Amino acid sequence: MAERLRPETDAGLLDVVAWAAAEEVPLEILGHGSKRGIGRPVQAEYTLDVSGLAGVTLYEPDELVLSAKAGTPLSEVEKLLRDANQELAFEPIDYAPLFGGEAGSGTLGGVYAANLAGPRRIKAGAARDHVLGLAAVSGRGEAFKSGGRVVKNVTGYDLSKGLAGSWGTLAVVTDLTFKVLPRAERVATVLVKGLSDEAAGQAMCATMGSALEVSGAAHLPAETVADFGLGSDAVTALRLEGFPTSVAYRSAALKKLTEPQGPVEVLDVPASEDLWKKIRDAAPFQGEERPLWRISVAPRAGAALMGALASEPETGRLRWFYDWSGGLVWLSVEDDIEDAGAMKIRSALAASGGGHATLVRGPAALRTGVSPFQPQPEALAALSKRLKESFDPRGILNPGRMGA
Numbered sequence: 525m526a527e528r529l530r531p532e533t534d535a536g537l538l539d540v541v542a543w544a545a546a547e548e549v550p551l552e553i554l555g556h557g558s559k560r561g562i563g564r565p566v567q568a569e570y571t572l573d574v575s576g577l578a579g580v581t582l583y584e585p586d587e588l589v590l591s592a593k594a595g596t597p598l599s600e601v602e603k604l605l606r607d608a609n610q611e612l613a614f615e616p617i618d619y620a621p622l623f624g625g626e627a628g629s630g631t632l633g634g635v636y637a638a639n640l641a642g643p644r645r646i647k648a649g650a651a652r653d654h655v656l657g658l659a660a661v662s663g664r665g666e667a668f669k670s671g672g673r674v675v676k677n678v679t680g681y682d683l684s685k686g687l688a689g690s691w692g693t694l695a696v697v698t699d700l701t702f703k704v705l706p707r708a709e710r711v712a713t714v715l716v717k718g719l720s721d722e723a724a725g726q727a728m729c730a731t732m733g734s735a736l737e738v739s740g741a742a743h744l745p746a747e748t749v750a751d752f753g754l755g756s757d758a759v760t761a762l763r764l765e766g767f768p769t770s771v772a773y774r775s776a777a778l779k780k781l782t783e784p785q786g787p788v789e790v791l792d793v794p795a796s797e798d799l800w801k802k803i804r805d806a807a808p809f810q811g812e813e814r815p816l817w818r819i820s821v822a823p824r825a826g827a828a829l830m831g832a833l834a835s836e837p838e839t840g841r842l843r844w845f846y847d848w849s850g851g852l853v854w855l856s857v858e859d860d861i862e863d864a865g866a867m868k869i870r871s872a873l874a875a876s877g878g879g880h881a882t883l884v885r886g887p888a889a890l891r892t893g894v895s896p897f898q899p900q901p902e903a904l905a906a907l908s909k910r911l912k913e914s915f916d917p918r919g920i921l922n923p924g925r926m927g928a
Contacts, residue, residue, distance in 0.1 A: 594633025663916025
């Protein structure tokens with residue numbers, strides 16, 4: 525078992541990374557470990573635990589700005605914001621329950637490192653679109669800062685956005701500043717029942733292109749709809765948020781627009797909020813260990829992709845649902861499928877027009893033999909290699925997690 529190093533100050537963390545860089549000692553970067561099972565297993569003699577760097581350091585509700593240490597629990601941040609009727613608008617997914625962990629156990633640094641987002645991704649973007657600044661230590665053992673506490677135009681490289689989604693392979697973040705936004709006063713969800721995957725994809729894209737300001741669009745096929753407590757018929761969910769009068773007007777308009785396609789029901793709070801939390805956290809796939817894929821594809825291509833995969837006898841029994849107006853497919857496959865279906869999934873993805881398929885969950889042996897992250901085209905892989913060499917030339921930070 526790797527020895528755990530847990531600095532409690534920025535200076536202490538800088539000393540650890542500088543020592544590791546000088547001695548070329550690999551480090552596994554860890555917060556609370558809620559996303560540890562994503563990516564290839566890291567082979568490192570030491571684990572650098574950043575959970576000791578925790579706490580909100582600045583919160584100015586009137587300025588819509590929050591700063592905190594990277595090891596701050598996300599649940600603590602969300603409670604603080606909720607008490608002030610504010611939120612992280614990109615509603616980051618909580619991965620912990622998918623790995624049998626405690627809900628809310630992730631950290632703010634993990635949110636940034638994985639560039640997380642939830643159903644509102646189609647409207648508000650992901651973590652990188654809301655980060656204002658950071659402080660970090662590179663794999664060279666050098667401390668640096670990027671951005672600040674205000675939204676402004678900058679010249680040069682915006683590292684605070686560029687490092688998002690690098691999974692701790694380029695730098696160890698110590699401090700983060702995010703812009704926050706007011707919470708909606710009311711949330712309602714229009715449910716259209718009985719649509720096929722293809723018809724649902726068309727309906728979601730049509731409503732997203734309307735003036736009704738839909739903030740979430742998901743389709744729950746018969747394979748998974750029961751896990752959301754919505755019966756046995758497929759359900760297409762369309763979320764509306766805002767002022768009560770606006771939501772009421774738009775709900776009526778959206779109901780009228782979708783009624784010709786199938787039976788329609790409107791969910792209000794708290795049922796609506798509960799549904800979108802289940803969608804955000806991939807609730808149907810919690811409490812199991814089957815390999816789980818997260819596939820990003822063009823919204824109108826999702827149904828065709830799943831049709832092609834479901835028709836392949838070698839893929840076994842599949843369970844799935846769609847988020848992001850059909851652009852995100854959560855797909856669970858059987859345990860005994862060769863390579864968890866990686867070759868067939870990525871071949872079908874290429875045939876559908878391209879995209880990304882990430883193996884979110886699987887045993888260590890599977891994640892070692894199969895690339896958990898979508899293999900990059902040659903030119904992009906070369907660019908990623910140059911970035912790694914620039915930030916972490918000795919390869920000490922999370923070595924191998926994202927690939928070779």
